Amino acid sequence: FVHYIAKEMTALPVGARVRIEGLVKAKEHNAKRGTVSRASAPEGRVGVKLDDGGAVLAVRPENLERIDDGRGGTRGKGGEGSNQAGESSSLPPPKKKPSSLEPKQRTLKRDNAILREFDGSPDPNLLVLYYHFRDNAFDCFNSSEYHAQMIRYYESGLSVRLVVPRKIGNNDYFLVGLRHSREDKNALCEVAFNCKRSFSGISMLVKQRCFVCHRAGAPHCSGGCRCACYCPGGCEERGRTDHGRLCRLVRESDVTVEEECMQLL
Ligand SMILES: [Zn+2]
Ligand SMILES: [Zn+2]
Incomplete structure (x- = not known):
């Protein structure tokens, strides 16, 4: 029982590039890539605009792996990642999380x-x-x-x-x-x-x-x-x-x- 490792959970800012993984109900979205378009959606989820057609999903941070350099820049796709009109139709307005649920800046590992x-x-x-x-x-x-x-x-x-x-x-x-x-x-x-x-x-x-x-x-x-x-x-x-x-x-x-x-x- 002394092995595992391999994954980070840090706050995901708008613009961060992510890959979806480990979804149980919506398995079809696993391995898809996208861009964080809303940092705070209901139940601590974040809004992710998928690369493959622009749908915005509300995903738990645990199901997102960050794939950019951590500086939050979206590269290659120009301004496409911030289509406000598109996301407002599929996501309710963001709610404030209580601060005790705010992830702290600390590295955790999952295996x-x-x-x-x-x-x-x-x-x-x-x-x-x-x-x-x-x-x-x-x-x-x-x-x-x-x-x-x-x-x-x-x-x-x-x-x-x-x-x-x-x-x-x-x-x-x-x-x-x-x-x-x-x-x-x-x-x-x-x-x-x-x-x-x-x-x-x-x-x-x-x-x-x-x-x-x-x-x-x-x-x-x-x-x-x-x-x-x-x-x-x-x-x-x-x-x-x-x-x-x-x-x-x-x-x-x-x-x-x-x-x-x-x-x-
Ligand atoms: Zn018994
Ligand atoms: Zn008891």
């Missing part, structure tokens, strides 16, 4: 190999994918390591703020995002970035399987914390020693649970 390796392993010790800051690498927790780490996070001023469903193949996952109460302590999260979610704080990708018997697809804890999964009854009872304290802490936190489940691979 699907790490998700594939995590997804492919039945090893119960590979239950939770996290990013190890000191080692600069991804690593995994089992259930008791995850619980111990979550308690440490709470003790150092972080709390769970976000739960986001994700899918790799047919397997279900959820991203648990924690944020420090002091906003300046939060930085863009590598794990969330790999899960196509821009999140400032610390997040972990958790397998939707029973934390005790490891049965795939087990439901979330009946306590309503959304941070762990147990078969109702026996397994949940057995998991209570590990889980009880965290469950209470999370239920007292202000957690947003997103409904939209994005397919990662």
Whole structure:
């Protein structure tokens, strides 16, 4: 679990040259090139005017790879890239993003190999994918390591703020995002970035399987914390020693649970 790399996420200004990649629903646009024509579209997307006929798409920054020199110049195509009339018909007016969602100037790396390796392993010790800051690498927790780490996070001023469903193949996952109460302590999260979610704080990708018997697809804890999964009854009872304290802490936190489940691979 110490390999990956290869991609940058920085703010994309109007005029930046980009290539589209990793779209799940509109696959036909992958690998197309275009020019950023609007820096801020709904849901943090940017408007991209495609080279092949002038359509403007609203695309998440995670699905754009920058292909120019980073100075934002459009070359070769003259003034064609800024057809205001064309884009206003297909994009609603831009909305201001809250500043906490503004990507910071920091390089993040994405590689699907790490998700594939995590997804492919039945090893119960590979239950939770996290990013190890000191080692600069991804690593995994089992259930008791995850619980111990979550308690440490709470003790150092972080709390769970976000739960986001994700899918790799047919397997279900959820991203648990924690944020420090002091906003300046939060930085863009590598794990969330790999899960196509821009999140400032610390997040972990958790397998939707029973934390005790490891049965795939087990439901979330009946306590309503959304941070762990147990078969109702026996397994949940057995998991209570590990889980009880965290469950209470999370239920007292202000957690947003997103409904939209994005397919990662
Ligand atoms: Zn179970
Ligand atoms: Zn719980």
